[in-house]
Amino acid sequence: MSFFWGSWITVLSLGCWLFIFGVLVWTLKSKPVLEEDETTGHSYDGIREYDKPLPKWWLVIFFGTLIWGLGYFILFPSIQPNVWKGITTVEVDGQQVPWTSKNELNSQLQANNKVFTENFEQGILTNAGATEAIGILAKLNDLQSQKRSQAEVAPELQEQIDEQVKLLAPYVDKLSTDPEALKVGNRLFLQNCALCHGSNAKGGLGYPNLTDNDWLHGGQAENILLTIHNGRVGAMAAWQKQLGESGVRAAAEYVLSISGNQNGYDLDQAKVQQGKAIFEQNCVLCHGPDAKGQIAMGAPNLTDDIWLFGGDRESIRTTIRHGRSGVMPEWQTKLGNERIMLLAAYVRSLSQNPVE
Numbered sequence: 001m002s003f004f005w006g007s008w009i010t011v012l013s014l015g016c017w018l019f020i021f022g023v024l025v026w027t028l029k030s031k032p033v034l035e036e037d038e039t040t041g042h043s044y045d046g047i048r049e050y051d052k053p054l055p056k057w058w059l060v061i062f063f064g065t066l067i068w069g070l071g072y073f074i075l076f077p078s079i080q081p082n083v084w085k086g087i088t089t090v091e092v093d094g095q096q097v098p099w100t101s102k103n104e105l106n107s108q109l110q111a112n113n114k115v116f117t118e119n120f121e122q123g124i125l126t127n128a129g130a131t132e133a134i135g136i137l138a139k140l141n142d143l144q145s146q147k148r149s150q151a152e153v154a155p156e157l158q159e160q161i162d163e164q165v166k167l168l169a170p171y172v173d174k175l176s177t178d179p180e181a182l183k184v185g186n187r188l189f190l191q192n193c194a195l196c197h198g199s200n201a202k203g204g205l206g207y208p209n210l211t212d213n214d215w216l217h218g219g220q221a222e223n224i225l226l227t228i229h230n231g232r233v234g235a236m237a238a239w240q241k242q243l244g245e246s247g248v249r250a251a252a253e254y255v256l257s258i259s260g261n262q263n264g265y266d267l268d269q270a271k272v273q274q275g276k277a278i279f280e281q282n283c284v285l286c287h288g289p290d291a292k293g294q295i296a297m298g299a300p301n302l303t304d305d306i307w308l309f310g311g312d313r314e315s316i317r318t319t320i321r322h323g324r325s326g327v328m329p330e331w332q333t334k335l336g337n338e339r340i341m342l343l344a345a346y347v348r349s350l351s352q353n354p355v356e
């Protein structure tokens with residue numbers, strides 16, 4: 001909490017309490033001088049005022065609430081949290097820490113995660129005969145907590161982590177035929193991934209279809225695991241400056257020609273030839289000499305009729321002119337290794353047994 005909001009809460013809570021306490025004490029102390037007939041001597045339109053003390057039961061309740069309030073002051077960080085943290089604690093990362101709403105949330109999340117992990121290890125992994133994965137996951141967790149403690153992550157550590165992630169691949173393959181794992185994987189997919197990839201995982205413009213056998217970053221379990229763990233960023237440069245508009249159009253014409261020209265365009269053969277030369281010079285580095293793509297670069301196959309950004313002439317020109325950069329977020333921090341295994345198994349199952 002910032003200093004300002006901490007002070008704000010202190011003023012509101014402590015100020016209110018002191019004010020009410022003060023008013024109460026003051027009214028109890030101030031005894032008006034009474035007339036002989038026990039009235040205060042005030043008279044409004046002929047109505048005279050008695051001095052009636054506050055009833056006992058009312059006072060008791062009032063003091064009770066003030067004491068109750070004090071209890072809260074003691075239990076929770078009620079006064080500038082840096083001054084008084086309260087005596088209530090919650091367990092985070094195996095340690096008792098002072099209560100804050102954030103710590104309480106984390107504590108509950110961790111408790112849920114623990115249950116999830118137990119169910120995962122003792123239920124799903126055990127049933128699928130993949131308990132060896134538990135040791136790998138433990139090592140992976142170790143490496144990741146090292147990573148979290150480093151301000152700047154050493155590349156060797158990231159490499160070690162990726163190697164460890166890849167070791168999970170055979171177990172993901174096992175899970176990808178396990179109905180229970182797929183059920184949980186499907187739920188996780190709907191919650192986290194459907195927004196971009198669609199609830200049927202068939203993707204859309206800019207979001208790849210995960211149910212076919214066309215992969216930007218590879219469709220083996222280890223590729224899928226790494227994609228979900230670390231995220232991916234597509235890097236297709238913009239070519240307009242370098243090639244000029246006529247170069248862009250020629251390259252697009254060539255791409256159309258190698259993709260089978262499914263739209264049945266009347267292709268300009270001179271441009272196709274010109275485009276071929278441009279392609280060989282500029283594009284094979286990523287898309288490969290046969291233009292079938294390379295997963296190391298995340299570069300798609302251009303010889304099929306599967307398009308991430310549209311396969312009509314204008315879309316292809318736009319892709320080449322301005323470049324493209326699809327972003328797949330990383331999920332390790334948010335979902336953790338166990339859920340990622342289930343997701344990878346689910347995604348893996350989609351392309352193996354396509355569902356309509």
Ligand code: HEC
Pocket residue numbers: 189192193194195196197206207208210214215216217218219224227228232233234235298325326327328329331343344347
């Ligand atoms: C914010 C949108 C977004 C969300 C949410 C998202 N993805 Fe992606 N995903 C993408 C994009 C964009 C790409 C393509 C990246 C590229 O162009 O290289 C991608 C690529 C992938 C790939 C690689 C496909 C290939 O052809 O190699 C997989 C696998 C994948 N996502 C799985 C998932 C899973 C599982 C989740 C849920 C945990 C998820 N994605 C959530 C946007 C998203």
Ligand code: HEC
Pocket residue numbers: 216233234235236237239251252255278279282283284285286287297298299300302306307308309310316319320324325326327
């Ligand atoms: C630095 C590597 C790289 C180079 C060089 C490169 N591309 Fe790409 N290209 C990619 C990547 C990566 C993608 C996918 C982008 C994404 O997923 O966001 C892509 C996507 C495309 C697409 C879209 C495919 C689809 O399915 O919609 C076309 C078309 C394309 N490139 C054509 C070309 C042409 C033509 C050239 C040469 C002028 C070229 N690329 C050079 C990496 C490259």
